[in-house]
């Protein structure tokens with residue numbers, strides 16, 4: 001007889017899985033639900049730093065390491081200090097986040113943890129009462145639940161014809177200086193003054209004190225660089241643009257984020273895809289943290305109210321996908337340089353409008369204003385082509 005062992009299985013205890021768990025633990029509706037969290041890793045490494053912007057504090061406010069209200073933008077053609085009110089730009093460290101959720105879970109006996117590699121999913125099945133169950137497959141057994149919330153990418157993303165796949169790859173150094181060098185009230189959002197020979201390339205710099213900053217070298221390209229190229233670029237930037245002669249590297253991070261308009265699965269029976277595996281990364285910017293927060297909040301809301309967990313993409317997401325596809329097409333086919341596009345957008349619009357646009361939360365009026373700041377001759381034919389491809393895919 002097939003029975004469920006849990007109400008919910010959270011497959012993958014990274015940003016999406018633990019954001020969902022945290023939201024469930026904060027809501028009395030879930031206090032009697034049996035929740036299993038499974039991850040191959042013990043999540044004991046500070047493997048990433050999340051930055052994001054928001055207007056109102058959300059559930060991870062207490063672990064924000066640092067925040068900024070002013071951001072610098074630099075390129076060969078435009079430089080400005082961007083005032084981003086009503087937004088605040090925030091930073092959370094990965095390990096702080098993992099530990100925060102794990103220590104909260106100690107107060108919730110309904111939450112169990114398993115450190116094990118998941119091999120895949122069971123076929124959808126029903127219990128004796130006819131309820132649909134979904135399960136994970138481990139090396140020696142399967143475990144069933146009503147829902148599996150999955151953030152594990154079992155297969156590499158494969159884009160189909162007319163879909164674009166770029167990699168956002170980056171290396172960051174947290175550096176410490178003996179003398180005070182940084183203004184911790186202001187971060188550098190994008191600095192395009194570095195070589196654009198590989199494609200869209202920029203630095204960002206996030207100072208957390210007068211003597212400490214994360215400096216990150218970021219590219220949107222088809223292929224990765226040899227590992228020494230990232231170090232060389234960071235070294236040159238710190239010397240030539242930050243004018244820092246001596247520093248110590250106290251932490252390093254490297255990451256790759258998919259930038260694609262390939263459509264990823266949202267649900268399969270009771271398996272619900274979350275995080276990057278569920279496409280919750282903004283294809284044109286690589287930002288995912290806020291999209292993950294919005295998605296996990298929507299899942300909790302749907303479960304509480306007995307609604308379908310996967311809702312069809314609304315108008316803001318559909319238009320966001322159109323804009324992302326358009327920008328990806330232009331960058332992929334090198335029809336215009338990313339540095340020129342972002343320079344024009346920031347030059348001709350309020351930074352807060354651009355941030356809302358990148359969050360898929362801007363009004364149609366704002367979208368049109370932002371779009372009018374890039375060359376119509378380049379963007380309009382591409383946007384029309386992408387719109388027609390989207391319509392064909394929907395039919």
Ligand SMILES: Cc1cc2nc3c(=O)[nH]c(=O)nc-3n(C[C@H](O)[C@H](O)[C@H](O)COP(=O)(O)OP(=O)(O)OC[C@H]3O[C@@H](n4cnc5c(N)ncnc54)[C@H](O)[C@@H]3O)c2cc1C
Pocket residue numbers: 011012013014015016017038039040041047048049050051052116117118119151152153253254255256257274275276277286287288289290292
């Ligand atoms: C270095 C780095 C920096 C980033 N910085 C930002 C940022 O500043 N702002 C932003 O918005 N986004 C950022 N991102 C993008 C995105 O927010 C993160 O990738 C985020 O962690 C995605 O969350 P996720 O839950 O989808 O995946 P993850 O956080 O990667 O979680 C997936 C989990 O699945 C587990 N797992 C994988 N395979 C298995 C298996 N077979 N069995 C069991 N467990 C498994 C992994 O151990 C992992 O814990 C960054 C990404 C990286 C890599």
